[in-house]
Amino acid sequence: MNWTEILTFSRGPLLHVALMIFIVGMSYRLVRVLLLGWERDRVPNKGSKIWGVILNYLKGLVVLPFIPWVRRTFRNNALTFIAGGLFHLSLFLVLAFGTAHILVWKSLCGISWKSLPTPVVAFFSATGIISLIVLLINRLTHPVLKMLTKLPVWINWVMVFLPMVTGFIMARHLWFRYEVIFSLHLISVSLLLIWIPLGRISHFLFYFFSKTIHGAQAGKRAIMP
């Protein structure tokens, strides 16, 4: 099998199978949690649950990412907040506004939009990679993180790092032949897609549960979430 064949395989059957595993796996995770049952909350409210939820999302998505130092815990976790924040921002921008990714979205959903200028995407993909390395160093040195990090969390890191770094190399045309690095990028993306339903990268789905629950609990008690 030469690299051209590997590329054909990885952009075709492999990616499609990985995508199916991702969708089925995440659906299973979601349904599994939903089916565990939800008891009705019969406690009389003091404030509005819905207002608490809205406030909590506004705070989490609009306020805190831009002025994180208003959090008192920022001081002792500056590295996690900054590197974590930059990582998520970079990931979102590159995935949503990188030219090549927009083509993927178009082939998947049929719609496309304007991409960010290449140097901006390059800057953010480098930022994402650096942030991830900073987070790794933090995880290797912080006593709490060292204790919390077991094998699956290390695998998470590798699984996210590989697509980012291969994507960066490919977009910058560095070192490898196009079909080699494109294949490696697609293989790593496929591995990531297969891995997500098994690990904690799936938090992007459960975020909406925990964030809603916390907001509702705060709203019900008439406190600021």
Added chain:
Amino acid sequence: MKTQSAINTYLKETGGWVASQLEACTRCGICAEACHFYQALGNPEYAPIWKLEPLRRAYEQRFTIAGKLKLALGLEKKLTDADLEHWSKIVYEACTVCNKCAHVCPMGIELGPLIHEVRAGMAAAGVVPGDLAEATEKQRTVGSPLGVTDEMWRERIDWISDEWEVDIPVDKAGAESLMVFTSIELMKFPDNLAAIAKILNQAGENWTVSSTGREVVNFGYFEADEELTKLFMYRVFKAAEDLGVKKIIISECGHAYDAFRWTAHNIMKVPAGVKIVHITEYIHELWKTGRIKLKEGAFDAEIITFHDSCKIQRRGGIIRQPREILKLLAPTRFKEMTPNKEQSMCCGGGGGVISIKEADANRYAVFEMKLEQMQDIQAQAVCMVCSNCRLQFVDSLAHFNSTIKVHGLAEMVAKALV
């Protein structure tokens, strides 16, 4: 055997509410810095998310493919009795279930209530610190965690009534409100009990205490033993029903307020039409509606601050009311500590911690940080609305030879009545 009881409890308690939050954790570790026990003592095992380990393992190994895989590959082990003993010390002696961690978690995971679930497993397995278990047993058998018998209770109420010259109606049929105190107030802060009686009398409240529903503290709730939690609340609800009251007023006790106001309706039958209020919000209402009048500036002689109790302020929402009263009583000398309100730091003695002798070093270490917060604003006095916090403050201030005075809000209000 012990472990199986704990696991069964975890699996029983794990609905979507618990599971979705366990699934949301990214292992970022930010919650550690919110925990006063971790901050004070630096033990990584005090990170709130680590306190959930027994629950997480039971859940994942039973309900998730990843958990089953980890078990099969030997990456993770099943829970053992030794694990339970280990985590029992962590969740009972280094956690006040104050839920500050939930406010810093980027995912908003409600760590406090989840740690309560971890405690529930420990309670089912009988792996509870001896002192806490003993106090709970006293409440079950005698009716009070401090061992106050019916006779002692009656004598003490009579004594307070005589000593403070205040009328305390007992088992008064036709009363509108049932006032339920803590044994801590009865035995250690009788001035607070007398103060509340004085305020209610002055307001013309048609109230009573009950000789059968006489204890508001709930050690079953500290342990997280649901059956005992219900039993201890049932005694009060039964008294409320028998007396036909329309309102139960919870005294200055945080965990009791959390249990009665925010938990009871979900785990048991609460008498229909009976409202549950905390004494602080009720005093505020009495003042706002003009049923009591307070002397402005009655406590303006020294710098006074307010300690936010985890269960009454952060988890209870009674944040504005005590501040409004304090700003009236000490208009120029009231100062806030930092952090405060929802973000405040817990006293270190709540959640049953103060009743466990072995946890003394932990709670003193936490209190040292609280003391620094008070010293930063040169506070000469501190006010609070939870007897459990007050006990921790009185004991710890003496431990650190501090001269800062401790007040219950009701006691201050009673002195400022005009």
